[in-house]
Amino acid sequence: MARADIKVGSSPYGPDDQLGAMNKMTAASSAAVLARADGSKVYDLSIDYFVGMPSFQAAGDPSYQIYMSHTPQGTVVDNLNGVGDEINRNVCYSGDVIFMYTHTGTHIDSLNHFGVDGKIYNGFTADEHLGSRHWMRGGAETIPPLVARGVMLDIAGLKNEECLPPSYAITVEDCQQALDKAGLTLEEGDVAFIRTGRMAYWPDGSKVLGNPPGVGLDAARWLTEQGIIAIAADQECVEVGPSQHEDNWLPGHCHFLAEAGVPMIELVNLEELARDGVYEFCLIAAPIRLRGASGAPLRPLAMALRD
């Protein structure tokens, strides 16, 4: 296997910059794409969170959990709100808590999720910027609401397959052909969406976890060279797995996040867009602002573009 040899990138926007490629999104670019958006149909690219949903747990992370902190009858019994029996019998109070790995369900990987040689994108170091609870730089709260053109590279469609085979490494040529087939090119400021077809099997954990088809490192580098501001895919890690490079277990993550400053949106559902033949769209995606977090849930929306 070849080496990936990823280096941490320095931001052209200065030593304090935490936005990386997202700087390429401008008022003008957002306004332009929004002006063409057809609001009569809003595609919801997210999946929902539920107890038992598939998620990456191989490195010890927890499964998605939700619990009730207040139930209607329980509140009559425990009176945790202190308002007493009579009112609690009348008012039916329910509350709940969630506990989750931030890389569960449809989510974005923040730039601090992966780095190289102790540094994250733009050279921030653990020694200076890693708190007890989270990084002080490059976290989810720094990611602006993304209002940008989304372009789907439907590789499964290109290959006429419901889903690419496990561990299939998407090539530069695959990307170019998928764009050609759709009659599109990637432009600076776009968000690229890779369709492998895996979401067709969701939520069958035996089919959506492990050995994902995804972008190979060459394709990853080609994609970031096109000036994209974020990358997305319909599987758990955007890139192909397992790694094809001996020196790195997730070279795509290291390239996108640490080298290119490009956040990654994972586990998006592209099936409806594919069915409707919508390859170009207005993307509106706003990650929950979890300060410092290496990832955050988001619910990306897509609207077809008018001519």
Place this chain on the structure above:
Amino acid sequence: MARADIKVGSSPYGPDDQLGAMNKMTAASSAAVLARADGSKVYDLSIDYFVGMPSFQAAGDPSYQIYMSHTPQGTVVDNLNGVGDEINRNVCYSGDVIFMYTHTGTHIDSLNHFGVDGKIYNGFTADEHLGSRHWMRGGAETIPPLVARGVMLDIAGLKNEECLPPSYAITVEDCQQALDKAGLTLEEGDVAFIRTGRMAYWPDGSKVLGNPPGVGLDAARWLTEQGIIAIAADQECVEVGPSQHEDNWLPGHCHFLAEAGVPMIELVNLEELARDGVYEFCLIAAPIRLRGASGAPLRPLAMALRD
């Protein structure tokens, strides 16, 4: 004190309906408002999540928590990912988990959050529809992405105050005057945003928690009569606190959610909209789809409307 006498509402959309007032949002209404949206400036109405942030804990709920499950140097030591020392020294891996009450930060209250006499909106009962972990009806995942006209009722601005005084009960007249001042009327399908000014003090817990100024029950009823599909405010519970009604500790919640089928968006930041005089806007808000949850985080976006 008078009684609130809230009743659970039956949905006009049938016995299985879980959307209530949100049914009034249509392809046409979303398309119309989006077509007028000015994408050159996207207002972010959310606040970020951080350790120590103010939140409602009086009934035993937890404070917002985030923890790292993977740190760069820790991964070298513990090798939880199993790839070994050499690779872990090179690849800098960070991961984290969150634990939170679903009613923390900028969030939406689902219809099942409050009910009356053991039933939630449209008559679903705990006996039949309350699981161990969450309700099977009326949860956050049922709420569609909201693409609708937002209308701000700037009550603090109306009164020429930075923030309304604690426990000030906003009246129907206040609402009407604020709309008049802005030259607007509420229409079916709108989302109403109440500005009390409390967000000016965020995140000073001593000023943003407890005894909130907010809508009184009459104003709540008037608002839902206008056909709104959701209600929002820049404080923790939309309604005034403490309750002005002897039979109900949160009559506004019971009215909006259980009687009218109107979800509530809480802790939105309206300061920038107020500064810019944007009282009417295109709202795009998509709650994270937590199945069954009584609430969910969301990051609402606003864009001014062109004529």
Place this chain on the structure above:
Amino acid sequence: MARADIKVGSSPYGPDDQLGAMNKMTAASSAAVLARADGSKVYDLSIDYFVGMPSFQAAGDPSYQIYMSHTPQGTVVDNLNGVGDEINRNVCYSGDVIFMYTHTGTHIDSLNHFGVDGKIYNGFTADEHLGSRHWMRGGAETIPPLVARGVMLDIAGLKNEECLPPSYAITVEDCQQALDKAGLTLEEGDVAFIRTGRMAYWPDGSKVLGNPPGVGLDAARWLTEQGIIAIAADQECVEVGPSQHEDNWLPGHCHFLAEAGVPMIELVNLEELARDGVYEFCLIAAPIRLRGASGAPLRPLAMALRD
């Protein structure tokens, strides 16, 4: 398959009693066994908690989790304790949180863990006694420190096997023969320890989870008839699995906890006692007092008895 037909037991100690069989432990019984204990060797019957440890997750419960809330260098960076850079560079502060299903690792099942027909032992009902967070009766905090004679029924040893085969149902005869072989009888006030041998495979999740050898329902009933105050085993659920009774998925739990008022201690390590031939011992076991909890961790200790 036969029916188990378990009924909820009424405590002979009155309608408010939450102790059930544990009432049989007395000052005299504890004093007597302690007076014979040989403190020169303390057997630790517990296993330790770690990320990735096997645990029952088939019904959606979480894996064991621990996270740091304060790290030495992180505290320098985030100053969450507010004492500042200079002191935090000198003082090395570490703190952590745990998150776990209460039935993980060596633990005790409280009497409220299982019931029949909506009632737990002694007839407490969910409607009256189940709060939002936990039962108000029969929880772990009601269990006194157990200072009692422990008697090991070494069924694996009886059969000359390292471990009983999966799903082997231990019979009354097995119990009697194991006691005979050890030259012991069960007496009122004892705690019975069943050795299946499964702990020899700990922590290999593929061998210690699922289809456990354990006591059949007849043996369970025979054991409680002997007047034991608690039952223990070296596997996850004391009883054989899957259930041999069509009407109940865990008839042993229902019998021990709900019918007989006998708490269950699970995942104890009996290997060292077996190696040393210690079949009779002074047990000292004090569950962590989690109010209302259906289970709690504990670290049972055993000391051989002098003649």
Place this chain on the structure above:
Amino acid sequence: MARADIKVGSSPYGPDDQLGAMNKMTAASSAAVLARADGSKVYDLSIDYFVGMPSFQAAGDPSYQIYMSHTPQGTVVDNLNGVGDEINRNVCYSGDVIFMYTHTGTHIDSLNHFGVDGKIYNGFTADEHLGSRHWMRGGAETIPPLVARGVMLDIAGLKNEECLPPSYAITVEDCQQALDKAGLTLEEGDVAFIRTGRMAYWPDGSKVLGNPPGVGLDAARWLTEQGIIAIAADQECVEVGPSQHEDNWLPGHCHFLAEAGVPMIELVNLEELARDGVYEFCLIAAPIRLRGASGAPLRPLAMALRD
């Protein structure tokens, strides 16, 4: 204020030692004290865990939480165990999870909880021994079951006060006088219990949290010089607070844990021992074995000694 000038201790038991002063507990010492124990009355020195209990949250740590993962009726509705409606209506299943800071309730501080200059007791460094989730050295699982003589230094009793005043710094002389009054001396292998009286106010958070009376640094050093294997107190941090030393916010912790290798047991309830005049006792205390944890719950038991 004077400087504390704490140094990390090197264990006389070798560079791999994680037990520190606990090495002084021997088979003979445990056997001797157990042989004198009167098992007819077992004092439970623990407090119970409940939602809303006072705990240290000033540095962002969470309050104690418990949630149900399975409720009887909820299981009928959600069938998370997969056994179906009929069985779930009959079998009444309850389960729960806990989430807690490891320094909540009656607990022990492991040696890795505090260190100095980046090292914990016996020189283990964060760089080599701190994983993502916990330290690999000096954690709670390394602490053996403590079977040792406990000696209560009743300082509140000595001063004829229900409780020592806030921030009272217990002196060496106080310790010596309390021992004299009880007719006892501290000996190698003992566990010293400091009674300040604060537990009389438990669980009134306004009185048991903050500005604790406790041992001053001189008294701490004198205590460890007597050869104790652990220190305990009836308040949250054993030592006096706030710190009387400019260079250290918790000098007692740094001394006991990092310099002397003496674990600390906090929030023990000594009221009953004081009422009964039991100043010398057989202590049996076994922390839950949380691998690597900086602290762990335990339920210490005490039995009076016969002559």
